Amino acid sequence: MEQPYLAVESVSKRFGSVQALDRVSLSCRRGELVAVLGPSGCGKTTLLRIVAGFEIPDLGSVRLGGIPATHLPPEKRGVGLVFQNYALFPHMTVGENIAYGLRFVKGLKRGDIAARVESLLELVDLPGYASRRPDQLSAGQQQRVAIARALAPEPRLLLLDEPLSALDVSLREQLRLHIRRIQRELNLTAVYVTHDQEEAMSVADRIAVMRDGRIEQFGTPEEVYEQPRTAFVASFFGRTALVPVRLAAPDTEFMTGRPGPDALAVLRAESVRPFGPGVPLRGRLEELEFLGHAVRLQLRGEFGTVWATAPRTEVDAWRRRRGEMVTVYFRPEETPTVPAGSHREE
Amino acid sequence: MTRLWEAVWKGQRGTPAWAKLLVLALPALAFLLVLFYIPLGRVFVEALRKSGEGDAAPALATLRDPYFWQLLRFTTVQALYSAVGSLIIGFPLGYILANRTFPGKQLVQATTLVPFVFPSVAVALGFLVFFGHNGWLNRVLFALFGLRVQILYSLWGIVLAHSFYNAPVVARTVHAAWSRLDPAYEEAARSLGAPLCTRFRTVTLPLIVPGIVTGTLLAFIFSFFSFSIVLALGGSRFATVEVAIYTQVRVLLDYATGSALAMWQTVSSLLAAFLYLGVERRFITGLPLSRPRAVPPLFRWSPLNCALWLYLALLLVFYTGPMLAVVIDSFQGPDGRWSLAAYQQVLFGGYDRRLTDTPGQALRNSVTFAAGSLAFALPLGTLFAYALAHMGRAARGWGARWLVLALETFALAPLMVSSVAFGFAALRAYRTGIMASLEITPQLAIVLAHGVLALPFIVRSLRPAFEQLDRRYVEAARSLGASRSEAFFDVELPLALAAVLVGAALGFSLSVTEMSATIMLARPGLNTLPISLYQHLAARNFSAASAMAVLMVLFTAAALVGMDRLARRWLGPR
Ligand SMILES: Nc1ncnc2c1ncn2[C@@H]1O[C@H](COP(=O)(O)OP(=O)(O)O)[C@@H](O)[C@H]1O
Ligand SMILES: [Mg+2]
Numbered sequence: 040m041e042q043p044y045l046a047v048e049s050v051s052k053r054f055g056s057v058q059a060l061d062r063v064s065l066s067c068r069r070g071e072l073v074a075v076l077g078p079s080g081c082g083k084t085t086l087l088r089i090v091a092g093f094e095i096p097d098l099g100s101v102r103l104g105g106i107p108a109t110h111l112p113p114e115k116r117g118v119g120l121v122f123q124n125y126a127l128f129p130h131m132t133v134g135e136n137i138a139y140g141l142r143f144v145k146g147l148k149r150g151d152i153a154a155r156v157e158s159l160l161e162l163v164d165l166p167g168y169a170s171r172r173p174d175q176l177s178a179g180q181q182q183r184v185a186i187a188r189a190l191a192p193e194p195r196l197l198l199l200d201e202p203l204s205a206l207d208v209s210l211r212e213q214l215r216l217h218i219r220r221i222q223r224e225l226n227l228t229a230v231y232v233t234h235d236q237e238e239a240m241s242v243a244d245r246i247a248v249m250r251d252g253r254i255e256q257f258g259t260p261e262e263v264y265e266q267p268r269t270a271f272v273a274s275f276f277g278r279t280a281l282v283p284v285r286l287a288a289p290d291t292e293f294m295t296g297r298p299g300p301d302a303l304a305v306l307r308a309e310s311v312r313p314f315g316p317g318v319p320l321r322g323r324l325e326e327l328e329f330l331g332h333a334v335r336l337q338l339r340g341e342f343g344t345v346w347a348t349a350p351r352t353e354v355d356a357w358r359r360r361r362g363e364m365v366t367v368y369f370r371p372e373e374t375p376t377v378p379a380g381s382h383r384e385e
Numbered sequence: 386m387t388r389l390w391e392a393v394w395k396g397q398r399g400t401p402a403w404a405k406l407l408v409l410a411l412p413a414l415a416f417l418l419v420l421f422y423i424p425l426g427r428v429f430v431e432a433l434r435k436s437g438e439g440d441a442a443p444a445l446a447t448l449r450d451p452y453f454w455q456l457l458r459f460t461t462v463q464a465l466y467s468a469v470g471s472l473i474i475g476f477p478l479g480y481i482l483a484n485r486t487f488p489g490k491q492l493v494q495a496t497t498l499v500p501f502v503f504p505s506v507a508v509a510l511g512f513l514v515f516f517g518h519n520g521w522l523n524r525v526l527f528a529l530f531g532l533r534v535q536i537l538y539s540l541w542g543i544v545l546a547h548s549f550y551n552a553p554v555v556a557r558t559v560h561a562a563w564s565r566l567d568p569a570y571e572e573a574a575r576s577l578g579a580p581l582c583t584r585f586r587t588v589t590l591p592l593i594v595p596g597i598v599t600g601t602l603l604a605f606i607f608s609f610f611s612f613s614i615v616l617a618l619g620g621s622r623f624a625t626v627e628v629a630i631y632t633q634v635r636v637l638l639d640y641a642t643g644s645a646l647a648m649w650q651t652v653s654s655l656l657a658a659f660l661y662l663g664v665e666r667r668f669i670t671g672l673p674l675s676r677p678r679a680v681p682p683l684f685r686w687s688p689l690n691c692a693l694w695l696y697l698a699l700l701l702v703f704y705t706g707p708m709l710a711v712v713i714d715s716f717q718g719p720d721g722r723w724s725l726a727a728y729q730q731v732l733f734g735g736y737d738r739r740l741t742d743t744p745g746q747a748l749r750n751s752v753t754f755a756a757g758s759l760a761f762a763l764p765l766g767t768l769f770a771y772a773l774a775h776m777g778r779a780a781r782g783w784g785a786r787w788l789v790l791a792l793e794t795f796a797l798a799p800l801m802v803s804s805v806a807f808g809f810a811a812l813r814a815y816r817t818g819i820m821a822s823l824e825i826t827p828q829l830a831i832v833l834a835h836g837v838l839a840l841p842f843i844v845r846s847l848r849p850a851f852e853q854l855d856r857r858y859v860e861a862a863r864s865l866g867a868s869r870s871e872a873f874f875d876v877e878l879p880l881a882l883a884a885v886l887v888g889a890a891l892g893f894s895l896s897v898t899e900m901s902a903t904i905m906l907a908r909p910g911l912n913t914l915p916i917s918l919y920q921h922l923a924a925r926n927f928s929a930a931s932a933m934a935v936l937m938v939l940f941t942a943a944a945l946v947g948m949d950r951l952a953r954r955w956l957g958p959r
Contacts, residue, residue: 091572091576092575092576093572093575112575113572113575113576114575114576114577114578114579114580115578116576117578118576119576119577120572120573120576122569122572122573122675123675124569124675126567126569126570126572126573126675128570128573128574128588128592129592130591130592139574139577139579139587140577140578140579142579142583143577143578143579143580143583144578188573188577189576189577191577192577192578
């Protein structure tokens with residue numbers, strides 16, 4: 040198998056009493072985009088800063104292209120970094136910002152630099168913006184300039200720290216596709232940090248789900264979605280209920296609500312339906328939300344709270360049944376389970 | 386038109402109407418108009434009025450006088466050198482304060498407040514005792530190498546003292562700019578491959594330039610308008626415009642030349658004020674840092690850290706030397722032995738009563754003047770700062786912005802206008818013309834003058850507090866049923882209380898350390914602590930002056946610590 044370009048091996052970092060990273064391992068192959076996903080404060084930025092060289096890990100190592108890089112200073116790593124709030128130099132124009140990293144590339148002529156700046160601006164859909172000042176741009180435009188600036192010296196690895204978190208939803212969806220397109224076009228190796236599960240799923244080849252300084256699961260988007268290994272990972276994606284079940288005979292005997300459960304069934308709203316076949320769950324219809332394309336039901340029973348999805352056409356019927364006892368069904372064969380021990384009361 | 390009407394009378398978006406704000410600003414404006422602008426205006430009139438047929442007006446005659454140009458040249462040149470000196474001494478300190486931790490940092494940081502609370506005449510005394518002909522430095526040099534250096538009574542002595550006095554100002558502004566610099570910029574440059582020196586030159590330096598420029602400009606302005614240090618260290622040969630005004634008026638009694646100089650000095654100080662405010666406004670603040678700056682310990686070994694240690698050590702000698710010299714000098718008798726004679730002399734008489742007041746009297750005067758001036762300036766300044774803050778917030782369009790800037794300049798001018806010129810103006814105004822009929826006593830004159838000078842300090846420390854106050858607090862209070870003024874007293878004022886106290890402390894120390902305007906207005910029986918000190922110093926009685934300085938600093942420090950205690954008790958643990 041091909042050697043990964045970036046290899047983070049068992050890295051730990053502590054700030055005073057906070058264990059920001061606890062034996063984190065991560066790898067990223069050439070041309071691959073790895074998303075690091077986790078709630079705020081779980082250590083994503085710290086991990087990125089260690090890869091970029093701004094922090095030295097207490098333990099563990101970082102390798103770039105097979106070469107040990109743990110103690111290499113940032114300016115020698117050839118790692119591009121897109122900051123959370125962009126950090127565009129406020130005293131330089133857009134063009135000067137992008138050209139900044141080219142000053143340190145040997146053998147570039149003035150004309151080459153100008154041409155390269157213009158082609159980068161085209162790449163990020165901002166042709167002709169070179170003479171603007173950063174504060175004259177919208178947040179979305181600044182974001183794209185930040186990407187162009189990081190790409191200018193042709194880094195072998197691009198790091199993005201929540202690049203879209205300051206933007207509004209529709210722009211976020213548009214720009215993440217844009218970033219993905221650029222990454223594919225240039226065959227970039229990239230680590231993309233985000234706290235938005237949908238964003239991670241949409242851009243990444245592989246996702247590392249982090250929690251409290253640890254990586255809980257590292258796999259393709261399908262894997263982390265369909266085969267979550269822990270309750271935390273399972274509940275990170277979508278509206279999900281974790282229901283204790285006993286795995287007496289797999290597929291046939293999902294017995295809910297009994298003491299001493301073996302496992303937690305991962306019941307995502309979209310795979311629980313108000314009709315069979317499947318394992319029935321009976322509870323009181325507490326709330327319902329009309330989502331446009333469907334109706335989401337919230338039930339409360341002895342198993343806890345569960346969400347189910349009904350067709351949009353039935354919204355009136357369900358509204359009338361609010362407060363009544365209803366039955367919903369899930370199919371054991373398409374329901375992942377996670378070990379009960381991984382459950383944590385929030 | 387209706388929008389203008391609404392802005393003026395009804396107020397918009399939760400800000401009070403301009404008309405109401407102007408009413409709040411009015412008392413301070415009137416106070417300054419009567420006690421500051423009209424007196425200065427009269428000086429202008431005197432300076433521009435021909436005394437007789439064929440004579441030129443004094444202000445114009447002065448322009449033809451080579452003495453004036455020489456004076457101006459010396460004033461400017463020494464201020465330029467002093468500004469550069471302050472930058473050289475202060476910049477590394479600003480760097481260290483923003484980028485390193487070390488034991489005693491708090492103390493060093495606190496001492497950068499020295500220029501604001503320390504009377505400059507005491508600095509002059511320290512320099513005389515430390516660098517003087519028989520000073521400590523020369524005694525050490527003579528003992529070691531058998532030579533003496535002549536530093537004082539020269540341009541360089543003045544420049545050195547000004548640099549000593551103003552370097553902390555530069556350190557403060559550089560420190561502030563540096564700690565407001567988001568480390569992400571330097572990190573971005575680093576990740577793009579920039580080596581240390583390039584990074585500093587292309588990213589760090591341009592972004593902290595506002596701090597460097599404001600600090601150096603302040604140092605230049607303070608040195609340009611410095612009075613006591615030049616008076617004490619200039620000897621008979623070196624004088625700045627400030628000192629020349631004093632000499633003309635109080636020694637030579639030439640009021641015509643005095644008013645001409647005072648007029649030009651006022652013009653240049655207003656220019657300086659405008660320049661400073663223009664530069665200061667370019668400070669872009671408010672953006673929170675994406676992460677706090679790393680402040681590694683200074684103890685870690687690196688060539689830069691070693692250089693910084695060396696620098697700090699030199700700074701320690703440079704700063705504690707003169708101060709220590711003063712303390713030790715105050716305990717030495719004329720024969721060089723330890724003695725309390727100096728204290729006996731200043732405390733219990735044995736001095737010439739015609740020369741100066743007793744310390745008790747001087748202390749009493751200082752306290753009275755400070756308390757009296759705060760009683761005026763604090764309420765006036767608070768209301769004015771409040772009005773200015775709200776106007777600044779609501780200002781849209783250049784007309785409104787210019788009005789705010791003009792009001793601000795109007796109130797801040799006393800900070801920048803030469804104090805000697807102002808003291809002279811007050812002296813003339815209170816004795817002649819309409820105001821003579823008010824029969825302002827000399828005591829009241831000094832109190833009012835200190836009030837005028839303290840007002841801008843109070844406005845400056847309070848305005849940002851009111852400006853930064855989240856207006857949602859007020860909106861919350863009002864939505865809960867408080868009236869606008871109740872919201873002010875229940876919410877805004879308590880939240881700005883810390884700044885009010887800072888303003889009060891600044892005003893207090895200004896009044897206690899002020900010498901240039903006071904010396905123009907003072908007369909026997911009304912001398913303050915710094916004037917008493919200067920009179921001992923002028924009489925070449927260094928021990929007595931030193932004893933006086935020690936007492937004065939102890940008093941000022943005790944008063945400021947007391948105010949700090951009080952503030953902490955009021956504000957509670959935060
Ligand atoms: N320089 C630092 N000093 C002290 N604590 C830090 C520092 N950097 C990060 N932390 C702490 O480490 C934890 C992880 O932070 P971070 O990596 O920024 O999380 P994320 O990017 O996932 O939100 C947080 O608890 C944070 O407070
Ligand atoms: Mg982060």
